[in-house]
Amino acid sequence: MSSGTTPPIELKQSQRYCRQLATSHYENFLVASILLPRRMRQPFYNIYAFCRTADDVADESADERTALEGLDRLQQQIDRLFAGQTPTDSQTPTEGLFPALADTIATYRLDKRPFDDLLSAFRQDQQIKQYASTAQLIDYCSRSANPVGRLVLQLADSLDPTTAALSDEICTGLQLANFWQDVSRDHAIGRIYLPADVRKRFGVSVSMLGEPSTPPALRGSLAFLCEQAEHYFHRGLPLVDHVPAWLRSDIKLFAHGGLATLDAIRKIDFDVLRVRPEVGKIKQGLLVARAFFGKL
Numbered sequence: 001m002s003s004g005t006t007p008p009i010e011l012k013q014s015q016r017y018c019r020q021l022a023t024s025h026y027e028n029f030l031v032a033s034i035l036l037p038r039r040m041r042q043p044f045y046n047i048y049a050f051c052r053t054a055d056d057v058a059d060e061s062a063d064e065r066t067a068l069e070g071l072d073r074l075q076q077q078i079d080r081l082f083a084g085q086t087p088t089d090s091q092t093p094t095e096g097l098f099p100a101l102a103d104t105i106a107t108y109r110l111d112k113r114p115f116d117d118l119l120s121a122f123r124q125d126q127q128i129k130q131y132a133s134t135a136q137l138i139d140y141c142s143r144s145a146n147p148v149g150r151l152v153l154q155l156a157d158s159l160d161p162t163t164a165a166l167s168d169e170i171c172t173g174l175q176l177a178n179f180w181q182d183v184s185r186d187h188a189i190g191r192i193y194l195p196a197d198v199r200k201r202f203g204v205s206v207s208m209l210g211e212p213s214t215p216p217a218l219r220g221s222l223a224f225l226c227e228q229a230e231h232y233f234h235r236g237l238p239l240v241d242h243v244p245a246w247l248r249s250d251i252k253l254f255a256h257g258g259l260a261t262l263d264a265i266r267k268i269d270f271d272v273l274r275v276r277p278e279v280g281k282i283k284q285g286l287l288v289a290r291a292f293f294g295k296l
Contacts, residue, residue, distance in 0.1 A: 014099035015042055018049035021097070033289055035249045043155050045103040049097040050074075050224050051118065051148060058122040059189075067098045069125050075119050081105055082112045102265050114147030131195040138172065145175035158243045169236030176229040177261040180222055181207065194221060211273055219270035226262045226270075233259050252296040256287055
C-alpha cells in the first residue's frame with residue numbers, strides 16, 4: 001500500500017485518471033474542491049473517483065447481479081490495498097483509480113471501514129428498495145454518506161469523536177436532501193426512500209409516487225422531512241470550529257448547499273413529482289463566492 005511501491009509513471013497516470021473523472025462531474029464534492037489548497041485537491045479527487053466509480057457500478061449496471069459482481073470486485077481491490085497488496089485492475093492496469101487511491105490511503109493513513117461501509121450501502125441499494133422506518137433509513141445514510149465526511153476529516157487530520165458526530169449530521173442531511181429532491185427519479189428506478197412510517201403518518205400510498213403532480217399528502221410528508229433534514233445541517237455546522245482553516249469554507253459550502261436544496265424544494269411547494277427542484281447556477285455561484293470570501 002505504500003506509495004513507494006507504485007512506479008512513479010503509473011501513479012501519475014492514475015492521478016490524472018482520478019482528476020479527469022472528478023472534474024467531469026459538476027457536483028458538490030467537486031465544486032468544494034476549488035476552495036481547497038492545491039496540495040489537497042489530488043487526494044480529494046482520488047477519494048471522489050472511488051465514490052463515483054462505485055456509485056456508477058451500483059446505478060448504471062445492466063442488472064442487479066452485474067452490479068453486485070462489480071461491487072464485489074471493488075471490495076476485493078480495497079481488501080488488497082489494505083492488506084498491502086498491489087491492486088489488480090485488469091481493465092485499466094495503468095490508468096485505473098487504485099494506484100492513486102492507494103497512495104492517498106498510505107499517505108494519510110486512512111481507515112478501511114469508510115470504504116467498506118460505502119460498498120455495503122451500494123450493495124444494499126441492489127437488495128432493499130423500500131424502508132420500513134426512519135431508523136432504517138438513517139442507518140443506510142450512516143453508510144452511504146457519513147463515511148465520505150469521515151475520510152475528509154482524516155485528510156485534515158481532524159477525525160475524533162466530536163468531529164465525527166458533527167460531520168455525520170451534515171452528511172446525513174445532504175443524503176436526505178438528495179432523497180427528497182429526487183423522489184421522482186428514485187421511484188422511476190424502483191427505489192422508495194420515503195420510509196413507511198412517515199408515509200403511514202401522512203397517508204401517503206406508494207401509488208401516489210407515480211402521479212404527474214405531487215398529491216397534498218405527499219407534499220405534507222415532504223414538508224416534514226425537509227424540516228428534519230434542515231435540523232441535521234444546523235446541528236452539524238459547529239464542525240467548522242473544530243477543523244483547520246483551509247477546510248472551513250468547504251464545510252460551510254456543503255451545508256449551505258444542502259440547505260439551498262431544501263429551499264428549492266419548498267419554492268416549488270414540494271411538487272417534486274412535476275419538476276425536479278434544483279439550485280440554479282447563479283445560486284451555486286453565489287454560494288461558492290460567499291464561501292471563498294468567508295461570508296457563509
